[in-house]
Amino acid sequence: MNLIVQFIELNCYALIILFFVFRNVRRQDRQYFPDQRLFLSIICAVAAMLLLDTLMWMIDGRPGRIFRILSSGAMVAYNALNPVICLLWYLYVDFYIFGSRKRMRNYMHFLLIPVAFNLVLSVVSIFGNIYFILDEYNTYHRGRYIIILMIICLIYVIATSLLLFVNRKRMTFKEFSSLFLFGLFPTVGAVIQFLMPRGVLIWACTTLSILMLYINIQNDQLRTDYLTGLYNRRYLDHYLSVKVKTRDNRLLAGLMIDLDSFKRINDEYGHDSGDQALRNVSRILRQTFRRQDFISRYGGDEFVVVMEIQDSCELKEILERLHKNIEIFNRQNVVPYEIGLTIGCDCFDRKEGLTASSFLTRIDRLMYLNKQKNEEQNQCED
Structure with a gap:
């Protein structure tokens, strides 16, 4: 009985850690990119496993039809979720390295098999001695073919490790080590659980990995500008370095936006x-x-927006909408000054040797030229 209480307490501590990590990662006032959504999904899935594990500990060995139904349902959900977390981890690593939704969509149906x-x-185990009985x-007793579940999870873990190892040069050593070590603690927990069926430590170990990843990558990147809530220059550089390597038919549009008369x-x-x-x-x-567009504060009074579009007409429509929204804001007279923006923008074909540096340099130069033109026009009017 003391052992059961200890495992329940351990799960509760892990749930508290996940709650605080989730609360700090999740924000109501901003958009999320796939790697962030996947990280949040991993947190939620691990929390669900901890709750299921706690429930199974509490009702294990209790007689009655209701407890039998609860036990069976919890075990089906528990076994079914195991490889889902491994899959989410693989997708997180893949997007972190390549930054491509299209790449994930192309092979998602294979990964789901x-x-x-x-x-x-998992469902059939209710009627046969497969995962549990x-x-x-x-x-609860282990099923005769529980090894199948372990092999499925192991396939995802090995695939993720290989993905990291093959693409290690795309990341810093700190990023690589943090991502690689994420799978180490759950693996140790899984080995303990395999050798000691009553020693369920895998999800507490996974929680430790999530906390480590949050500290070393999610939080360490400091993606958000504290003043505006937009993404900052650090994450812009990371985002662009990934995007310019993506080869598809869509154009990469960029806008360098400067707030006029900021000093005044x-x-x-x-x-x-x-x-x-x-x-x-x-x-x-x-x-x-749009929600999928990347909006960042470049520094000072400058902002950068990065978009994927099909043709230049989309960019023109968005620029018109931006000017219209500025006019609407100025008509409201909520501040004693008017907002004015100078914009430099262009479309880039990623198949023509585009780099993050050339991308920013080009739109910055266009913005500067437009600012010079506006100043000259203002001087002529005066």
């Missing part, structure tokens, strides 16, 4: 008003661009 096969075996006292706003109305102006611009940009 083991998960679907495992789901069938309940005796007449509703006590600071001088006349104070730095608090200047900060508010930057937040207002970030709000306008969120309203204008």
